[in-house]
Amino acid sequence: MKVSLRAGEKIYVNGAVLRADRKVALEFMNDVSFLLGSHVLQADETTTPLRQLYFAAQIMLINPSAKDEANLAFKRMLTALLGTFSNQQMLKELKLIDEVVCNDRIFEALKSIRGLYALEAQIMSGGSGAAIPAQTGQVRPEATA
Incomplete structure (x- = not known):
């Protein structure tokens, strides 16, 4: 690569x-x-739940010595998000992201999470989120060669 x-x-x-x-x-x-x-998110930029999830996934990728701890944090956050969001598109995409992370395709998960930022913003502003197209299906191959 x-x-x-x-x-x-x-x-x-x-x-x-x-x-x-x-x-x-x-x-x-x-x-x-x-x-x-x-594509690296700084700690002070983790201002929304999805950005916090992204940060945990990012740590798994860029800091191999902290991967296990970051993975536990990611799983806790993801579980909380699945219990918090009611938007079906968001729930579906989060479940796909969980599957991608379980398959150790962290780069793909990061791209998918970034693709949900607009939907998250719309949901958090009180909108239904129905007008945001799913972007996680347009995933670039993971960052391994």
């Missing part, structure tokens, strides 16, 4: 944080878990 980075861009690879000092292309020759810096 080949990844291109701009100057100053960060990439998280198997728990290590790398920053490119110039434009560079990296080719991963074996299995690797990575997340581009632009």
